[in-house]
Amino acid sequence: MRDIETIETVGVVGAGTMGSGIAQVSAVSGYDVVMRDIEPEFVENGLDTIDGSLSKFVDKEQITQDEADAARERIEGTTDLADLADCDIVIEAAVEKMDIKQDIFADLDEVTDDEAVLATNTSTLSITTIASATDRPEQVVGIHFMNPVQLMEGVEIVVGEKTDPGVVELAHDFSEALDKTTWESDDKPGFVSNxxxxxxxxxxxxxxxxxxxxxxxxxxxxxxxxxxxxxxxxxxxxxxxxxxxxxxxxxxxxxxxxxxxxxxxxxxxxxxxxxxxxxxxxxxxx
Missing domain, CATH: 1.10.1040.10 (N-(1-d-carboxylethyl)-l-norvaline Dehydrogenase; domain 2)
Incomplete structure (x- = not known):
């Protein structure tokens, strides 16, 4: 099972507001990122959003231009879910529809390494129900970032019925590696925040x-x-x-x-x- 020392590549499913934000903070923190969406234009829009956000951080002198360029180079955009095969952790940030999330997790279960952790950014839906679409529910966890991801410090870690304690610990450690502060919730409707x-x-x-x-x-x-x-x-x-x-x-x-x-x-x-x-x-x- 993965631990924080073995996390090198982060997969992000969804290139919208949340997905692009998660990709950006992961890359700024030194991780390689593969960001996937279903249409090329969605991927391009997500990458453009990241470019604009990084430029604002440079303008505000919160990061240097070299740091922004290095972060951007770590992010690969794709429409092929198979490109997430070598990711150590994958964070789903698709629309808040249970059937769509379950389809994504079933596919991720097939294409990713057996030890990869699968996380969802859902704000209200059951982690346990999402995890039931996989053969590894013990490796499914909620990592709920706040919007806008680039600016908000908090991350909510949500524990499903079968989530392994080691995976919960990894979710906290990974979020903290992104310079976030975490809190933990049981898998109850809305969790703490919503x-x-x-x-x-x-x-x-x-x-x-x-x-x-x-x-x-x-x-x-x-x-x-x-x-x-x-x-x-x-x-x-x-x-x-x-x-x-x-x-x-x-x-x-x-x-x-x-x-x-x-x-x-x-x-x-x-x-x-x-x-x-x-x-x-x-x-x-x-």
């Missing part, structure tokens, strides 16, 4: 919809009243309202009506107003 965060966002949406206050005053009140950097509506825009809705619906199905999505959240998603990524959510973005 089990608490999503009701907070959802209630903020309800308060706005029911006329408790303007969206600005709701966000201002929560920022000044609880010392958080963003209020619930602003944060929802940054996460993506579709992502928030998916997470809240999953929690509602698992935990009942206390997690029922606010009507306005569903209406905004149906209208295509998903937040910062579409230029319109609860606020407008250039």
């Amino acid at each position: 089990r608490i965060l999503m009701p907070w966002i959802n209630e903020g949406v309800r308060a706005f919809d029911e006329g408790v206050a303007t969206k600005e005053d709701i966000d201002r009140g929560m920022k000044l009243g609880t010392n958080v950097p963003m209020g619930p509506l602003e944060l929802a825009d940054h996460i993506g309202l579709d992502v928030c809705l998916d997470a809240t619906q999953t929690l509602h199905e698992e935990l009942g009506d206390r997690y029922k999505p606010a009507y306005l959240l569903k209406r905004k998603v149906d209208a295509g107003d998903l937040g910062k990524k579409t230029g319109q959510g609860f606020y407008e973005y250039d």
